[in-house]
Amino acid sequence: xxxxxxxxxxxxxxxxxxxxxxxxxxxxxxxxxxxxxxxxxxxxxxxxxxxxxxxxxxxxxxxxxxxxxxxxxxxxxxxxxxxxxxxxxxxxxxxxxxxxxxxxxxxxxxxxxxxxxxxxxxxxxxxxxxxxxxxxxxxxxxxxxxxxxxxxxxxxxxxxxxxxxxxxxxxxxxxxxxxxxxxxxxxxxxxxxxxxxxxxxxxxxxxxxxxxxxxxxxxxxxxxxxxxxxxxxxxxxxxxxxxxxxxxxxxxxxxxxxxxxxxxxxxxxxxxxxxxxxxxxxxxxxxxxxxxx
Amino acid sequence: xxxxxxxxxxxxxxxxxxxxxxxxxxxxxxxxxxxxxxxxxxxxxxxxxxxxxxxxxxxxxxxxxxxxxxxxxxxxxxxxxxxxxxxxxxxxxxxxxxxxxxxxxxxxxxxxxxxxxxxxxxxxxxxxxxxxxxxxxxxxxxxxxxxxxxxxxxxxxxxxxxxxxxxxxxxxxxxxxxxxxxxxxxxxxxxxxxxxxxxxxxxxxxxxxxxxxxxxxxxxxxxx
Ligand code: SF4
Ligand code: SF4
Numbered sequence: 001x002x003x004x005x006x007x008x009x010x011x012x013x014x015x016x017x018x019x020x021x022x023x024x025x026x027x028x029x030x031x032x033x034x035x036x037x038x039x040x041x042x043x044x045x046x047x048x049x050x051x052x053x054x055x056x057x058x059x060x061x062x063x064x065x066x067x068x069x070x071x072x073x074x075x076x077x078x079x080x081x082x083x084x085x086x087x088x089x090x091x092x093x094x095x096x097x098x099x100x101x102x103x104x105x106x107x108x109x110x111x112x113x114x115x116x117x118x119x120x121x122x123x124x125x126x127x128x129x130x131x132x133x134x135x136x137x138x139x140x141x142x143x144x145x146x147x148x149x150x151x152x153x154x155x156x157x158x159x160x161x162x163x164x165x166x167x168x169x170x171x172x173x174x175x176x177x178x179x180x181x182x183x184x185x186x187x188x189x190x191x192x193x194x195x196x197x198x199x200x201x202x203x204x205x206x207x208x209x210x211x212x213x214x215x216x217x218x219x220x221x222x223x224x225x226x227x228x229x230x231x232x233x234x235x236x237x238x239x240x241x242x243x244x245x246x247x248x249x250x251x252x253x254x255x256x257x258x259x260x261x262x263x264x265x266x267x268x269x270x271x272x273x274x275x276x277x278x279x280x281x282x283x284x285x286x287x288x289x290x291x292x293x
Numbered sequence: 294x295x296x297x298x299x300x301x302x303x304x305x306x307x308x309x310x311x312x313x314x315x316x317x318x319x320x321x322x323x324x325x326x327x328x329x330x331x332x333x334x335x336x337x338x339x340x341x342x343x344x345x346x347x348x349x350x351x352x353x354x355x356x357x358x359x360x361x362x363x364x365x366x367x368x369x370x371x372x373x374x375x376x377x378x379x380x381x382x383x384x385x386x387x388x389x390x391x392x393x394x395x396x397x398x399x400x401x402x403x404x405x406x407x408x409x410x411x412x413x414x415x416x417x418x419x420x421x422x423x424x425x426x427x428x429x430x431x432x433x434x435x436x437x438x439x440x441x442x443x444x445x446x447x448x449x450x451x452x453x454x455x456x457x458x459x460x461x462x463x464x465x466x467x468x469x470x471x472x473x474x475x476x477x478x479x480x481x482x483x484x485x486x487x488x489x490x491x492x493x494x495x496x497x498x499x500x501x502x503x504x505x506x507x508x509x510x511x512x513x514x515x516x517x
Contacts (some may be wrong), residue, residue, distance in 0.1 A: 078446075104446060104448060104454075105446075107445055107455070107457065109445075109463055110455075118446065120446045120448065120493075122444065123447075123448045123453075123496070124450075124453075125450040125491050126494045153436075154451070158454050161454070165475060166452045166456075166469075166471050166472055166475040167452060167454075167456075169451055169475070170451030170452065170485070170490055173451060173488070176491065177491060185454060218306055226464065228457030228458075229330060229456075229457070230452060254337070269499060273356070
């Protein structure tokens with residue numbers, strides 16, 4: 001079943017992600033893709049994440065397809081103008097890539113080519129509209145296409161952003177621009193997430209909750225101090241601390257599994273997006289413990 | 294106004310190392326307010342050049358350095374000093390430098406300043422960039438705050454995911470432009486407008502360079 005059909009069928013969907021490597025050695029990456037094959041409903045391929053130059057998302061999406069895993073092409077507006085974006089989208093379409101996640105993208109100052117000229121000719125809301133337009137057989141300028149695309153397009157949202165109101169306004173704009181599904185920034189406080197969901201449920205979109213594994217109490221504190229829109233509650237930090245150095249990661253995996261289990265059992269959202277960030281091999285373990293496989 | 298800052302002195306000396314005598318031209322407008330083209334700035338550079346063994350034949354502060362005809366007229370009384378100079382140093386923005394390039398066909402003209410941006414003076418010699426001269430203003434849709442300029446990504450439809458506690462992902466010293474726009478629209482009771490009207494992708498054709506504008510009525514029209 002395709003990712004789109006799975007979401008529309010009401011199944012609790014699971015996505016994970018693969019970060020393309022920096023360089024042409026893709027052995028490890030293929031190993032991770034193989035590991036997730038048959039387990040996840042789709043695999044996000046990040047687009048030069050954190051503005052660090054790597055293999056392009058489209059090539060890796062194609063490789064995922066060849067290995068029997070449905071990819072979600074992440075697309076940021078940082079590196080391409082509207083011509084480049086549309087051209088790449090048409091290219092992705094003929095390669096058989098069905099899902100695209102539209103994002104504005106981290107600023108070049110966050111990455112490893114700080115002197116680059118950031119593009120941002122369009123941004124996430126406008127990119128969603130572009131995808132919608134290509135699906136309807138027209139490019140952004142209104143020119144007729146010889147063959148339309150058939151993308152299932154999504155976007156991201158940060159349910160715990162501070163302040164939240166401007167983000168919610170943007171969320172609604174994304175919905176109106178054609179977003180069909182959302183993958184959220186990491187969530188750790190299920191009750192807070194429920195509040196967001198009671199708002200988001202008003203819209204005809206599917207929501208996948210972001211799950212990022214906590215490796216240690218240190219990582220949790222780092223997130224709280226540095227990463228916008230993510231808040232790890234103190235009781236989780238205490239739980240990780242109590243586990244001690246040896247058991248911290250295992251506890252982190254348990255926390256992730258526990259959260260997924262609750263999200264599914266209480267039917268809080270439509271699925272989860274597991275971001276393992278360098279620990280792709282742990283995704284099946286989390287899924288097992290969550291009772292998903 | 295156009296915000297300028299002094300070029301690094303070593304860089305300037307390297308640029309002009311082939312010349313011995315100089316005439317200095319400042320500008321009484323933006324460059325004077327920035328402290329890069331005032332009489333004091335001319336005096337200071339004159340001293341510094343002399344200390345390097347250079348000769349300064351004279352200097353003056355043009356009324357509006359980027360005004361080609363006016364500056365040409367103002368320069369007439371300095372003919373003798375100009376003739377004695379191998380090189381002209383312009384202490385203004387790049388527009389002033391290029392006005393001089395046009396005036397002095399046969400003399401090298403060098404800038405002493407780097408031109409930075411169109412800015413607002415918020416306090417004495419403190420400048421903020423507020424407008425990028427995009428050619429088609431959208432301030433009517435964004436509560437009078439320009440996201441093209443105030444947001445490092447120029448996002449037109451709301452904050453990115455990097456906004457943290459109201460601060461910008463690029464620097465904690467900058468308030469997120471979209472939080473500012475949100476707050477202002479809220480104060481004006483226009484949040485619904487902000488939510489309903491997603492802005493279209495910018496039409497950049499209005500900012501293709503170089504741009505020209507004839508703002509005066511045509512001669513024939515004037516005669517009528
Ligand atoms: S939209 Fe911004 S950059 Fe464009 S003219 Fe208005 S203030 Fe200037
Ligand atoms: S945090 Fe706000 S100002 Fe900074 S890049 Fe994102 S949207 Fe723009």
